[in-house]
Amino acid sequence: MVPEIMYSEIKCVLCQRCVNACPVNAIKVINGKIHIDRELCNVCGLCWEACLNEALKVAGKEVTVKEVLSIVEKDRIFYERSGGGVTLSGGEPLMQAEFSAALLAACKKKGLNTAIETSGYQKWELFLPILENTDLVLLDIKMMNTDLHRKIIGVPNNLILDNARKIVELGKDIIVRIPIIPGYNDSIENLRNTAEFAANIGIKEVHLLPYHRLGESKYNQLGRIYNLKDVNVPSTNYIESLTQIFIKNNLKTQVGG
């Protein structure tokens, strides 16, 4: 995981200060637009410093457990009142499993409530140390058909489902979260299978997360392609009808997280 430069076209006035500031010539103006060659860019930050309009900024930075903890500690007074705490979320905390484990352990040591939001895709021996210091697991189950899972998400789902079982066996609080993405995983069959699976292994609660497009501008700013442009946001009524499948399986069901 490395920091990346984010570029916002809306804020840019094309003054080209960044072009001149870049020591490796990674920024060019092509067809009246700023173009960043992300192969060349070494994220030195000079372009960001040169920009007067905050059109450029660095996304992500390297931090130590201690640094994160000092930020977390600042809001302790609010957690004490609300019973809130620390949630490690996306990206994906399991991609930095060792760091996540160390951070959660440090939070627990400070007496803070902890949660993770995860795809669940990680070897159990790396996952377990994280779970040891996690009070609540928010686990994505995107689809039950493993072939489709492999085709659309890129990996099979066995590991995720196995992990789900093991988390329940550990006695951890767990909530299954299902992003509802029209045309991909919103078939009645998939959702019924998910509900049955969850109920079978002893899960009590699910959250349905209707697809939204909040991520699109971030993709653009990072120079990545957003593949779900054509997917429509599902209607409230539709989502409401889907909740019935879960309620029938005696699962506490909520729309949104």
Place this chain on the structure above:
Amino acid sequence: MLEAKVYCFDEKFRLPITPRIKKMREEIVEAKPILCSERAILVTESYKETENEPAVIRRAKALKKVLENMTVNIWDGELIVGNHGGNGRRSAPVFPEWGTYWLEKELDEILETRTQDRFIVPQKVKDDLKSIFPYWKGKTVYERYRAILPEETKKARDAYIFTRDLFERGGYGHVAYDTPKVLKVGFKGIKEEILEKLRKLEKTCAEDQQKRLFYEALLITSDAIINFAHRFSEKAKSLAATETNPTRKKELEKISEVCAWVPENPPRDFWEAIQTAWFLQLVVQIESNGNSVSPGRLDQYLYPFYSKDIEEGRLTIAEAQELIDCFWLKLNEIIKVWDKEATRVHPGFPMTQDVTIGGQTPEGYDATNDLSYLMLNAQEHIRLQNPQFTVRIHRNTPDEFLMRVAEVVRLGTGMPAMFGDEICIPAIIRTTGVPLDRARDYRIVGCVELTPRGLQGRANGAYFNVARIVDLAINDGVDRLTGEKIGPSTGDPNNFKTFEEVIDAVKKQMKYFIEQNVINNLIVDMVQRELTPHVFLSSIVEGCIEKGKDITWGGSLYGVTPIQCAGMATAADSLAAIKKVIFDDKKITMAELNEALDSDFEGEKGEQIRKILLNAPKYGNDDDEADRWVREITNIFFDEVESHKDIDGRPYTNFILTLGSTVPHGWRTGATADGRKAKTPVSDSMSPTNGADKNGPTAVLKSASKIDQIRIMQGNVLNLKFSRTALEGDMALRKFVQLVRTYLVDLKGMELQVNVVDAATLRDAQRHPEKYQDLIIRVAGYSARFIELAKELQDDLIARTEHSMI
């Protein structure tokens, strides 16, 4: 007094708006502000008749004349009666006693065409007013004040470092008058008390002869309000005689009965009690044009009448609700005409008539009662500018009450504002020394002024721009925009070797201008003593009858004068930037800074310096490096303010509130070292500079809690912005309630008010993203920074926001 009890929210206290209230609300919304000359003409006649009499008597007779002769109206459907002006639902009387010079200038064109707070001015009103201007020439408070203001102070005042604004040409209003006493004894009882005092005077003593005049004046105004009520009784009776609708006929007969009885006598039921409260609120505002006249803790004062009526089966909850709603509507009929300058500082007719609910009893028990809930309903029903609606919160405030408060906040009127007893009560005691039970019975007066019973706040004691104080300190006392030397010499800034020298210069500039501010106030207050005693008001403020002194002469039991700190974050961020950029990192020199500020960051170099300054630490991010400078600048301000005593020998105290003064103060402020461009607004109240807070609401609250709020006895304002969707659903609301509790109870914050952002704001955020860095928008179970989202999504959210608007 109420007992300690655990309150349980009952759905029966959630009531819908009735057709009557809905219709009257529409009439008020549609009524255009109109100028009325009746009062001005009557007061002028009275003044001409009383030229040989002392000021107290002249004031009393003038009020009597107005109350006896002004038009009385009872509008269709009204249950609570009493009108402010004579020619419409939002009719503004004129108060020539305090100043006519501006009206002469603005009458013909400006009032009808200015960009905000416009008035309809009928030709007859113009002619009437023009006929009295010659009489008032040289006789008004404003002219006297300007004539005797020392030259040096005049120069400082006109340089606009501070402005007392409409209080240089208007009456006093910030008083916690004693509604409970009138509810207990009526004006009959007050008159008996005055007569008793008169009997006991030592007739050969000069001081007592002064008191005699004062008491005689009080008797005149007491009879005047009683007879004023009787006029409404007669009016209702005559309307009843011709009324064909039997229900309305009965209502009019009841109104007639009520006004024949109160406020002369103590009320016998809830209706009479609330009518009494309205007569007090109204007549104080006909006597003078003082601002922020506040009914106070109505849920507490009215509760005994309500509970008795309910117990005895004479009143239903729904009937009580309608009476409260009627009172809420009446507050919105009050409207005043101010000059163009005052309108800039106070745009949008803020009468700031504060109603406070919740909090604690004098004994320290939770004070929430049925009426607290009904008043929340009233706010939900009326949703107009008045009252300035406030709820007090303490460690034992019930959760269900706070949830209901949050529901009303979510409607988006920014009200009720929420105050924390945990800091307010100690702050009141620290400055005024009132006993604990009295402090616990405080109410909010005006916008945010903490006011225990019997206290007169001589608010405002001016909006004082601390951003310019910092700028004068790095410019040797020279006004950056005019080049004129207005402050003391505090040394060539280029020779400052350490940051401490900057701070020393700030202290010297502060000392000088606070002193000038205090002199300016003293002169205004001297003139008010001489020309405009507030006789009627004095009859209902604790202490005045006892001491035989008008409130302008220090008659109230307690008093303070506050000075408002404006541009706090601009000043603090400027100090943080100077320290970091010039003295720590040595990125630029003081000379380069001054050059950039003089040119308003012109050219490539100017822009680069501005960027460096903008990147320096900023207040509002829970960053100790930046927040220590907000502590520093506020404490320098507090120290200077608190070193003075006011005209009555009572404490000067602090106030962090700007209202609209951020704009006119901004116009007179050149570019500042925090990176702010010249002539743009200075920072608002206690809030961070727009867009400077980037770490979310918890960080803002933490930063604000580092200021020594116990020193801000007359209150402060902290604004938080939320999108409507951010507070949707019970879960979100519950989290919001916990956030409020953390700030007000655990962090001992003083005040919090929430803006629920609507579509128009979101559109503005699209056009000016730089101003809305902190705008968090919630979409489903997920929140994001609005300005970071794609245009299309923003449009979508705007559409959704509009959709969710009620």
